[in-house]
Amino acid sequence: MATIESYSTAAGKRYMVRYRTPDRASTKKRGFKTKRDAEAFAATVEVEKLTGSYVAPALGRITVEELAPDWLARKESDVAPSNYRTLETAWRVHVQPRWGRARVADVELARVEQWIAQIQRDETDADGEVIKKGAGATVVIRAYGVLAGILDDAVKSRRLASNPARGVENLPRKLTKRHVYLSAEDVGRLADESGAHRPLVLTLAYTGLRWGELVALRVRDVEFLRRRLTVHDNAVQLGVDHAVGRTKSRRTRSVPVPEFILDELSVQCRGKGPDDLVFPGPDGSYLPRPKSDGGWFAGAVKRAKVQAITPHDLRHTTASLSVSAGVNVLALARMLGHTSAKVTLDTYADLFDSDLDAVAKSLHARYSPPPVPKVCPNGTE
Template sequence: MGTVEAYETTAGRRYRVRYRTPEHRQTDKRGFRTKRDADLFLATVEVSKATGEYIDPARSRTTVAELGADWLAAKKTRLKPSSYAALDDAWRVYVEPRWGRTQVSAITYGDVRTWVTQLAAGTAKTNRQQHPRTIKQGARPKSATVVIRAHGVLASILDLAVKDRRIPNNPARGIDNLPRKLRKPHRYLTHEEIERLATASGDHATLIYLASYTGLRWGELTGLRVRDVDALRRRLAVNENAVRVGTEIHVGTPKTHELRSVPYPEFLELPIARLCEGKPRSALVFGEGVDHIQRPRASGSSRSWFVRALDDAGLERMTLHDLRHTAASLAISSGANVKAVQRMLGHASAAMTLDVYADLFDDDLDSVSTSLNAARAAAIARS
């Protein structure tokens, strides 16, 4: 048990609590105005020690920046460069400026809630602000993705503080004012529209066809090598994903780390063979075979080949990723089952495919009601 001792100060009598930590290190806390308050604190300490919930005050004075460095280092070893870059950016731009110097024990639920509100409104302090008037002159609301990611970084760092027994609970969890991410409606092309877009794309026609009929991501398309093409089975082995992070191309495994084999239509046999002609097996299918081709911009004043092709084909502005949605739409409309579509797209599960493309199964609801009506009529007729 600890002890409670009185001592005199210029402001009057105060009380000091002396006690030992679970590691048997002696420490104290002073400044209690009444003996009752000191006794209550000591009782709380003893109970927390007995239940294994004791928090060392010295460890709780750790700052978010100190824990953030360790958290980011651990993430860097596990995540793909593109995923890590997003977290690192959220930390440097949004989390560290506001919370870096704050002790983890000083953070409250209300503080985090206010910060989330300010982030969404674009008035929170960030590393992109150059002077005090930036908030007034250039405040822009942040997207739900940005706010949720920044909050997730802070909450994850504080989770680490809880596990390290620096704080008893995480004040960033359970925040009720996080914005909701609204899923953008998918853009689907018809066979005729794909034909117009491919024709308008010129030398990039085969790339447009492959994206539209196989659902490969841009990094998977540009990471294809000659050895990945099985002309006899008309299959593409998806083994690599080439993603640009900053100014560098990082080559790694596909998004879900799952290697897969994707079929391509017969009409693409000759175009793919032409791309592979004269190249060694290790060469890239697209481009000259050595360097990965750059992703074209889908908007802006640069008018990339993709933007020009969309305009020439008379199509609305879209992204190359929308061609992946088109592949899913065409596969489902042709009668492919959900499991086959999941494997083609490289989704983690068929449930994910159903969730992402629920709008493509609306017609199935009509068939359900029709089948139920027929079953009822047959059952009544037999009775």
């Protein structure tokens, strides 16, 4: 059992708790101002020892930045290069400056919430002019995730009894971006205005490939007889370079291709070897994503006079055109590389509003009772 002793300091009487750790080593904690505080600590230690949740205070003295390298190294091997890059940036820009030198035992929930509020806040000058905008929801959530993940490692290594960052109440919510859908006629005009990139635009709009999946396609991945594309690689642009890895779902998928798209692809693949890229860049390597302002895609959008869209929006157009054509939701989910049909339904719920009307009509046609004959007052129908 723990014992409590008093001792004198320049600031007055203080109390010390002597106790044994679960491995029977003798230790102590000093500095309690009242005997009641010392007794409360001693009781807590005994309960933690009995429940197996005891953590030696010395282990909590390690700093957040001492634990960060191992966490980041593990993430580098677990996630896509583009994802790791955002995590490393979040650590370096937002987490390390505030929490790097903090001991894990000193991290408190209230201070984490204050930090979340701070990085969202705009910085203004003496005249009230905004000189630096606060971080958006995606950046804030990512930075919080990095801190919480590192502290999770502290819990796993028995340096903390629980994660003090879990349970915050002021995380911002991401705003769902409105999907932009083009009609088949819009897609045709956009493709015509894209010049040499016409096959690329049509392939994006009718197969639902992500940009990185499209530019990583090789001739061997185009199965003309089966009318399929085999999608297994994803070339993510990082600055001027590309990092090639697996698809977002880390699964190879087979994507159906309309015959008129295959006709376009046959011209695109003509004279190339099986390992050559279907849509290479000017230097033969991976095609860079078009610039959002002044690039070839933005120019084609303006000339075609369609809604302002990005190449990724053509993936949404694929979903819209497929639903309009009566494609099964399960097949659409496989085509887009979603983990389940639920993801597809949640992502494109607005495309299925008309199905609700069809449900009512079908139920009425199948189950409505026969009309009741109208009877006149004289007894005749």
